[in-house]
Amino acid sequence: MKVLHCKDLGFDCPGIVKADSENEVLQQAAQHAQEVHQVQITPEMAEQAKTLIRDE
Template sequence: MKTLHCRDTGFDCEGVIRANTEDEVLGEAAIHAKQMHNLDATPEIAAQLRRLIRDE
């Protein structure tokens, strides 16, 4: 299982995204970013987030 903690991105947010693959995490992160933070995911942001994904 892969995880991404929104707090690790610099937001004061308790959101945690869990999925089987990094690509799935990034897809869910894009949805979370839009819905919760009104941000559009870009390829540059995705590359930065990929480094923050951890194995759980």
């Protein structure tokens, strides 16, 4: 299981994205960022997010 904490990306948010693959985590994180924070994920942000995904 791959995990990404929203707060690790700099948001004051308790959101946690969990999925089976990095790509799924990134897709869900991008959707969360747009819906909750009104932020479009740039390719640079996606690359940063990849480095913050952890195994659980």
